[in-house]
Amino acid sequence: MNNNKNTIIKDIKKYSNEAILASVIEYKGTKSIDMKHIRQEFNKNNIIIKVAKNKLASIALKNTVNDKLIPDLNQQNLLIFSTENINLPLKLITNYIKNNKGNFKVKSICLYRNLINKEEINTIINLPNKETAMYNLIMVLKQPIKNIINLLQLPYINLVNLIKLKK
Numbered sequence: 001m002n003n004n005k006n007t008i009i010k011d012i013k014k015y016s017n018e019a020i021l022a023s024v025i026e027y028k029g030t031k032s033i034d035m036k037h038i039r040q041e042f043n044k045n046n047i048i049i050k051v052a053k054n055k056l057a058s059i060a061l062k063n064t065v066n067d068k069l070i071p072d073l074n075q076q077n078l079l080i081f082s083t084e085n086i087n088l089p090l091k092l093i094t095n096y097i098k099n100n101k102g103n104f105k106v107k108s109i110c111l112y113r114n115l116i117n118k119e120e121i122n123t124i125i126n127l128p129n130k131e132t133a134m135y136n137l138i139m140v141l142k143q144p145i146k147n148i149i150n151l152l153q154l155p156y157i158n159l160v161n162l163i164k165l166k167k
Helices: 001-016 033-044 054-059 067-072 090-100 118-125 130-166
Strands: 022-024 048-053 077-082 105-111 115-116
Touching: 001 048, 001 054, 001 077, 022 067, 033 048, 033 090, 048 090, 054 077, 054 105, 067 105, 077 090, 090 105, 090 115, 090 118, 105 118, 115 118
Parallel strands: none
Antiparallel strands: 022 077, 022 105, 048 077, 105 115
């Protein structure tokens, strides 16, 4: 195997093992301008996009945490890897599909090393991003603390009000 193929295999293995989300997406019939736009969008959001021949991609994914993707390596495919975001790659692809900007078809997804059913894709897409999820968690945790503080202050407030009434 030549040096270029070895580099591709090494890169795909590395990305696969580091990814929290990995996906095979068919792009048959997609125009090059649409591919350019999706690549730019993915690069801007730190999402790895790889195009490799199916045999080479199969060799690269073999014995990795995302080797469950191998059966879907037929036709023209993109390999998508994300180490930071579980739903943004899928949102970008589905937006392209909805806007008819590309002939993309999500074939398979591994999320945290588990193969995801196609029915669960919309659930994943609709998950909040990391910042929103953290904000929501903080707000949920903050409310009981606020209630406890109010509860602890209540006897003192009542005492002060009682003293004011007696004056």
